[in-house]
Amino acid sequence: MSEGNCRHCGQTFPVRSLFDLNGATFCERCVKVASKEARERRLPSLYMPLISKSICARCNTYIGSASDAMQVGNLRFCAACGPLIKDWDYPQWLKFSLAALLLLLVVALAHGRKYFHAGREMYVGEHLAAEGQYRKALPHLQETLRIAPRSDKAVFLAAKSALLSGDFDSADRALQGHDGGHFENGDEPEFKEVESIWKRAEGALIKAEQANKLADQQGKEIEAARLMHEAATAYPEMPDLAFLAEAYDEGVVFARKDYDAFVTIAEKQWKERPLANTAAALASALGCKFAITGDSSYRQRSEEMLQTARRLAKDNPEAIKGLDEFAERNRYRLDSRKIIDKQEYDRLFRNGKNPSK
Amino acid sequence: MFFIPGPVIAALTFPGVIIHETAHLFFCRLFKLQIFDVCFFRFGNPAGYVIHQQTEDFKAQFFISMGPFFVNTLLCVLFCTAAFLPVWELKVFDPLAYFFYWLGLSIGMHAFPSTTDLSHLWAQAPELAKKGNLLAIVSLPLAAILVVLNYARVVWADLGYGIAVGVLGPMAIFRALAR
Numbered sequence: 388m389s390e391g392n393c394r395h396c397g398q399t400f401p402v403r404s405l406f407d408l409n410g411a412t413f414c415e416r417c418v419k420v421a422s423k424e425a426r427e428r429r430l431p432s433l434y435m436p437l438i439s440k441s442i443c444a445r446c447n448t449y450i451g452s453a454s455d456a457m458q459v460g461n462l463r464f465c466a467a468c469g470p471l472i473k474d475w476d477y478p479q480w481l482k483f484s485l486a487a488l489l490l491l492l493v494v495a496l497a498h499g500r501k502y503f504h505a506g507r508e509m510y511v512g513e514h515l516a517a518e519g520q521y522r523k524a525l526p527h528l529q530e531t532l533r534i535a536p537r538s539d540k541a542v543f544l545a546a547k548s549a550l551l552s553g554d555f556d557s558a559d560r561a562l563q564g565h566d567g568g569h570f571e572n573g574d575e576p577e578f579k580e581v582e583s584i585w586k587r588a589e590g591a592l593i594k595a596e597q598a599n600k601l602a603d604q605q606g607k608e609i610e611a612a613r614l615m616h617e618a619a620t621a622y623p624e625m626p627d628l629a630f631l632a633e634a635y636d637e638g639v640v641f642a643r644k645d646y647d648a649f650v651t652i653a654e655k656q657w658k659e660r661p662l663a664n665t666a667a668a669l670a671s672a673l674g675c676k677f678a679i680t681g682d683s684s685y686r687q688r689s690e691e692m693l694q695t696a697r698r699l700a701k702d703n704p705e706a707i708k709g710l711d712e713f714a715e716r717n718r719y720r721l722d723s724r725k726i727i728d729k730q731e732y733d734r735l736f737r738n739g740k741n742p743s744k
Numbered sequence: 745m746f747f748i749p750g751p752v753i754a755a756l757t758f759p760g761v762i763i764h765e766t767a768h769l770f771f772c773r774l775f776k777l778q779i780f781d782v783c784f785f786r787f788g789n790p791a792g793y794v795i796h797q798q799t800e801d802f803k804a805q806f807f808i809s810m811g812p813f814f815v816n817t818l819l820c821v822l823f824c825t826a827a828f829l830p831v832w833e834l835k836v837f838d839p840l841a842y843f844f845y846w847l848g849l850s851i852g853m854h855a856f857p858s859t860t861d862l863s864h865l866w867a868q869a870p871e872l873a874k875k876g877n878l879l880a881i882v883s884l885p886l887a888a889i890l891v892v893l894n895y896a897r898v899v900w901a902d903l904g905y906g907i908a909v910g911v912l913g914p915m916a917i918f919r920a921l922a923r
Contacts, residue, residue: 445795492819496822499830506833534834
């Protein structure tokens, strides 16, 4: 049969241009209308070329009207393909592969646990740093660097947080941990930002170092204090510099024989940081006031502050040694009511030698 | 833009092809459709296929067509999540992490349903969407985007999708967890 009739329009067409819809034959134009009507009536609406009913839909073997052919939906299959279609299952190798994939996923997630921890710490640190809480952010970022010291992002965040919380050493460690401070892309904005803060902090610390050296030299108190103030202004994130600058001011007012100012600064420093050295500085200032005024309450407080300094320094042999040296000079100041500086004291009583060294 | 023959890409990312076809097969079986033929991987075009009985059930059609998209995307996110931090953020050289990232990207690259899959969906969705079928409404823009992305494969849209899912997915997860 090479021609057939459309059930809808009744016209004759070649078989190869006819379609089958639910067992009825339609031409190409009518089958679309019939399919739509079938869908509206909730009947199967899929149609197929009539010629396809004569060949196996899977292997294309001619089956004509073979009795062992199998019908599935609108399609017909040869006797060989029919059972295969019915029993199509997951192949064994696929089952094993999927099991292996799941196992790999478990391994991947377990393997990534330490990275999840490092990553979480980094994101927490990043979040805190974005809020300006650099001191809180730093421990989180340092934890990230413990696992991933070469992470540019973590290094920049840690260095920035350390620098902006006044912890220059931690910033240095973070940067050095990344290939000894080498970064491939120096144009990254994060790199430039850290570099800029680093240079500012480094410049301030160089000045502080210079101030420290000058402070040991007689007559350089003013210059030392000026440099330390410049350092504190350049790097305000490090409060130690401002504190040291104030401590250096004690040297300036001592040199100017302004003992009231000396006491005022020493009292403030002691209140801010009750440490052995601030206690000793206050003892020194009060000793000066006694020497000038003869008011025994200053002497009594000076001696008390020295005792306090000793108590605070009891676990620090180096500090105790320094206090012993100072105690000797303070005793001289209180007994003689003469105010001389350390260099003069060494020259007069220690043959120019410095016993603290 | 450089050209790499499809079979080479398929060979380099074969796990994704297998997962894609397995997802088709899984949803066919789930909706009890007859399967005529399956090829999980071959050096040809397409690299894999599942030939199955057509269905009038739009839900079945939706999941059979879009199933691989969801399954491959999910697996891509999971594998890439496991490897994202050492590879992208922490810069730790961990060969195992790179292997997992390759696996994740390979799977993600083959998430897109084929145009044939989408055409079946496209044929039924508009009419059902007019009747308020939620799945059909959802599938229309999704299918439209995927058709465009399918054509954009020539400019590596599939790799782009894999990378986007493998980077943005884990990033979103970790950022949400870190809050």
